[in-house]
Amino acid sequence: MDTSAATSDPVRGPVHPGTGPALRVLLVEDDDGDALLVAEHLRDVGLDRALVRVRSLDEAVAQLDVDCVLLDLGLPDATGLGALERLLTAGSPPVVVLTGLTDAGAGLDAVAAGAQDYLVKGDVDGETIARSVRYAVQRRRLEDTDRALYRSLVRAAETNRLERALLPRPVLNDTGLEVRVAYRAGREGLLGGDFYDVVERPDGTVLAMVGDVCGHGPDEAALGATLRTAWRTLVLADVPTDDVLGLLERVLVAERARPEVFTTVSMLAVAPDRRTADLYLAGHPVPLLVGPPATLLPAHARGRALGIPVGGGWPPARLDLGPRWRVLLYTDGVLEATVGDGGARLGKDGLRAVADATLTPPVTLDDAAPDGDDPLLGGLLAEVRAQHGGDLVDDTAVVLLGWAR
Incomplete structure (x- = not known):
């Protein structure tokens, strides 16, 4: 993604090149400190693409041309599972919930609602976030392949x-x-x-x-x-x-x-x-x-x-x-x-x-x-x-x- 179109937000900027496949990540986070920490974590592990950050769900819905979304569940215009459901309804790519909520039940509910993973901000590092993003993208690709195969089998029948x-x-x-x-x-x-x-x-x-x-x-x-x-x-x-x-x-x-x-x-x-x-x-x-x-x-x-x-x-x-x-x-x-x-x-x-x-x-x-x-x-x-x-x-x-x- 061309980062020249980004605003002056300090966390918008290129991630250092790594050895894996290039990924575009959208961070939906209204807290500047948390956003800066996530950006540093991803730079430490060389996640190979620009990280784009937005502060609200409305902004996120307008920028879903990415490989994965890191979503905070406490946003100015949406909170809890409602934020996740709205994002998925809008046709979002795979979503990894990254939030400060530590309730294990909330994590299960998020995955059941369609999130690929649930991470707690205070318990993760760069490797954890990068691995979760890559796994989420790969799982979605496999799901898309399975759906395409199923449609092909239905057409053949x-x-x-x-x-x-x-x-x-x-x-x-x-x-x-x-x-x-x-x-x-x-x-x-x-x-x-x-x-x-x-x-x-x-x-x-x-x-x-x-x-x-x-x-x-x-x-x-x-x-x-x-x-x-x-x-x-x-x-x-x-x-x-x-x-x-x-x-x-x-x-x-x-x-x-x-x-x-x-x-x-x-x-x-x-x-x-x-x-x-x-x-x-x-x-x-x-x-x-x-x-x-x-x-x-x-x-x-x-x-x-x-x-x-x-x-x-x-x-x-x-x-x-x-x-x-x-x-x-x-x-x-x-x-x-x-x-x-x-x-x-x-x-x-x-x-x-x-x-x-x-x-x-x-x-x-x-x-x-x-x-x-x-x-x-x-x-x-x-x-x-x-x-x-x-x-x-x-x-x-x-x-x-x-x-x-």
Whole structure:
């Protein structure tokens, strides 16, 4: 601390350099003699920083940018534990009470109220004060570290809960249908609003979808988890497929934090015979029919994104898939990967090339891994990441459905 800003008080001045870490100490003491004695004690032991002295609690509250406070409990504007409590409420650094009161009970009360230590003026020397200050500072740093660790663990637990809600286990009875899912968080592992799900209905129809809430962050992730849960609920409740997206939009409008938030969805309803399917597009990228060569599915029945206040619905496009097929649904995180030195995006053409390189020839169902950690789709995302040159900025969800009979 720059002591040139101090007043002419005789105890304001630099402490002689020592060997320990530099510390800034604020002495709150209205008695000039006691203040001078404390300053001499600290100079004797080389406490390595300027000692700033103030005479009242009001002055102290205005100068809390220090490492430790030495507080007298008998001040003109505050006495007893009230002085300590007011200082701590103001956001004080660690406080060591240094007072003339010799009551042991007062010391315990002070520590219980938040002081790091309690020293009696007549019973201390420079070494005692310096040790107490250094220990107080270190204990506060450890407390701050523990709090930061706790907050980190809480955030990690919240992230895990959101991931479980965003990335469910598919609900299927048909073991002959190939179903693979994968998800990768964006840069720095931050969750976004991408989500997916796959559910088989009692009549054998399999519905699969991927969705993307606009934006990034915990609010978008939470909304994505809500929409994913709502979608599964609608499907399990046997709501007609043509009505699912409209009802999902009602959930979005009711749950979103801002009216400008929208969501894109791609939904595929595979018929029980597995040879035909209906494709619903709500402002979402068109799925790929895996080759080689990979091609985009028809998009002539494309509808608007959910949550955008314009007319129009989501008419299905009937697909004749045939006896052998694979369809890849994905969010736009893969398309927005930049490749090359010019910053061009991978785009649909690049994704088709990556799909041809990583998804063919077909692999057996035994290669699929549970819980979204699929090696085949992991290979596709790894290739996109390699072309991008690192972790993708946006999070990405992919779902692969296939049939071979």
